[in-house]
Amino acid sequence: MKIKQLAILLLFLVIGQFVNAQSGLKIGHVNIQELVQKHPASDSIKIILENETKEMEKLYSEMIEEHDVKLGLFExxxxxxxxxxRSSKEKELIDLAQKIQEYNQDAQQQLQRRNMELLQPLYVQINSTIKEMSDREEFTxxxxxxxxxxxxVSPNSHDLNPAIIKKLKNKGHQNN
Structure with missing residues (x-):
């Protein structure tokens, strides 16, 4: 998949360089993942997520320990x-194990949501800065x-969709 993406990117760059020589088209590139990692707020977000992860892991460990104690006592x-x-105690242990598993899944999902919640403003700021700089430097x-x-994509770029749709509709009428 990465190779395909890089091939497409390379194709854009090659075509861009050719067209640029013809028309003043300007193409640039960024690495948004790197921009997120080097964003000034990235370290504080990382600390927040690490603290929340430790808190959730602590509760998970306590739940596992409680299960292990009850299992040992039962055995x-x-x-x-x-x-x-005996069957009541076995059911209690099974229910506790399921509760622990559900907690673990819920905690993972919560951490993913929290990560997205904290990173969203960074992506907005990065995309806004890309747009601002691209407009100023006249990148297409x-x-x-x-x-x-x-x-x-510059507002001055050419959207070919309307012309292609028109052409496809014309071909459709010709085939009927």
């Missing part, structure tokens, strides 16, 4: 339990080399 005393009490396209996508 030691199960021979003295009646069938009803700015490519994001971290994922092979277009990070900015």
């Amino acid at each position: 030691k005393e199960k021979s003295g339990y009646s069938d009803f009490v 396209y700015v490519l994001d080399i971290s994922n092979g996508s277009v990070a900015y």
